[in-house]
Amino acid sequence: MPYNFREIEKKWNSFWDEYSVNKYDENKEKYYCLDMFPYPSGSGLHVGHWRGYVISDVISRYNILKGKYVIHPMGFDAFGLPAENYAIKMGIHPSITTKENIDNFRVQLKKISAIYDWDMELNTTDPEYYKWTQWIFEKMFEKGLAYEKEFPINWCPSCKTGLANEEVVDGKCERCHTVVTKKNLKQWMLKITDYAERLLEGLDKLDWPEKVKKMQTEWIGKSVGAEVDFLVDGFDEKIKVYTTRPDTLHGATFVVLSPEHKLSLKITTKENLSKVEKYIEEAKFKSNVDRMSVSDKEKTGIFTGSFAINPINNKKIPIWIADYVLSDYGTGAIMCVPAHDFRDFLFAKKFDLPIIQVISKSGVEEDLKEAYADLCGVMINSGDWNGRDVVELKNNAPYEIEKLGIGKKTINYKLRDWVFSRQRYWGEPIPIIHCKNCGEVLVPENELPLELPLVKSYEPTGTGESPLAKIDSWVNCKCPKCGMDAKRETNTMPQWAGSCWYFLRYLDKNNKNELISKEKAKKFLPVDLYIGGVEHAVLHLLYSRFWIKFLNDIGILDFDEPFIKLFNQGMILGPKGNKMSKSEGNVVNPDEVVEHYGCDTLRMYELFIGPPELDASWDENGIDGVYRFLNRVYNLFEEYRDKYIKENEESVYLRNSFIKAITERIERFSLNTVISGFMEYNNSFIEFAKKNGGIDKNLLKDFAILLAPFAPHIAEELYHMVSDKKSVFDEKWPTYKEELTKKNKITLPIQINGKTKVFIDVDINLQDQEIIKIARDAIKEKIAGNIVKEIYVKEKIINFVVK
């Protein structure tokens, strides 16, 4: 008879509604276990969402049983493009669809039976919430970290809005995969670059996947080098170049400016002017993608006709313009050392420019077939620097250049400031008023939240202007400073704004006066474990670290890293190994699985499917295995609930090794093998019970407790068969004694020359020599030759080396 999961799950769900299993107590240690809150789409949750939520719930419940007070909230990241696009398509206002979707998500989420504290629920589109998102923006503005700038930004022609660098993937819009173009727009920017160094350093102390740390490190892209000044021959101008290899300065044979460089036209000679103008004009029309897709072989460039003076040796070298030099990195100009840089080498070959070797492995000049970029060798053709080791010189050159007065040590980052305005409707209004007299003025704090006006028409204009610009009644206002007629900022914030800090607000969502109270922040933050997909590695996770560091700087928080440990769960793929999506028609709805097998089975299967950090294919058949297992557990309890025997050597061993196995596997996040462990030990317990005609009651009790984080309903039911406390979660996580996790008699494999030949059963308490003797006797006939060595690894293996 299969166990009645419907009745059991219903029963305990209503019990938990009344009886809190996660009781707050001042003396308890806190544990903040956070899920990346979902964006409430119209299509609802699928089994992929469940994976992360189950993991976080298991860890939460495990920590409750370890005696901690667990903070485990849930909310909704509801602003943003998808909601707006969906609303436009359906002709329903996003505020309505968002509310409907959230209601649906909440119902679905409750089916997971996660111990979310629904009193903490929030959503980013609630004015009471985004009041504080706006407030943080205002603080940033006050500190000079939010500023306006007009420049060619990434523009998605399909989403009709500007994008941050982080939102451009492979030259395409992160959201809709349309090729991104450039558009000159006045934008609100956040100075994340001010935090580049701290964002980099902070990674060291985080317990995050190396992959994510690496992605952020590379995104921040720190490099150490020098700026060197090159005078322009015949002009009263100098070109600053940035190089990471000042040691190769003697090998610089030309200088290249980016087409956008301010000196490009100025230093071009008359004869070359028309050609150069044409080249610069063409570069302007090349989108980023075009510029990137040009392979190394097809470098383009044009000679200006002018020459620069290499400051280290006063040699005249030509100045070129080429679009492979980026205008917004370093100084927008480079010195080229073709002998030791692959790109410069190709450029020099193509345009027949001189190549001077300055580093040599052998110490003499060689015939270079390609750039020699290894950091190995000594300097040649380098004046005073000749004979010095390249690694040593590379480290010291920035300082030596500084002494010579021709440049200085410089650090550069690839990270750019965050383009923060969106030309779309469904986002937080930026609380700024443009006044002719006073310039940019903040909406006064007591007027926050600045609410998004409810309007009928909110389609994106595509012109670079926000749809809010059309609402005269909203746009026109008085300047809070001087009282004159003024206009509101009409751009909105990007989706990422609300998610930068939501985990703070869960803890104090009704606080009218502060973003979060000092006491609560101190008591419950930071987040101990953050679980979500890897796709936010350089988006949400970077932005959020930035905001938290800022809030730390202005004294709101006393920590500066939001998430101590990060775990990225793998994706759930369709049965054929491809992404679950509506268009593929392979989306598995968890509600149906719950209906068919119950919540506990689905929870267990989500973990059993494979290592939690790897992608896994959904396999309908695999669920049956978990379902059968839970039935067998139920039957074991049913059959033996009043047939108890006293504990014996074997039951003590089983119990201790079981607790050890499950605990260790949870601790190292090997949740798939926890489920395997349950199955394996369940089989052992059944065997034990059959053999002994009964079971050790402690075995059943501990089984129910260990199972509770994973399959809470059935565990609660089973627990009540063997105990009379109110809830299994009032128990403590069982402990074990190491010495009791071992059997006295073990089977020892005996090898000859590393190949297993026989097994012996021995008492581990015997002396080593005695065990080896037994082994030697057991294997006597199989030995052909003399034993030259005996290796005994305690309780593991015996190997005889025979010759």
Added chain:
RNA sequence: GCCGCUGUGGCGAAAUUGGUAAACGCACACGACUCAAAAUCGUGCGGGAAACCUUGUCGGUUCGAGUCCGACCAGCGGCACCA
């Protein structure tokens, strides 16, 4: 191109620090129960008759390698003219 991850039965996978490769489960086969089927329970299940062989390929270190080292191959992911 550079960096990272992964590669183990028909399938999902296991094997903390080198120590019985394939635990646990799926699928499959046979048996028990049944008039029969489903469910359940039991047995078997990498290859080979066996000696033995087997963790992507080739080599190395070691008494002993899925695990460590070197070279390569394949798949996935990240970065991609950042000077």
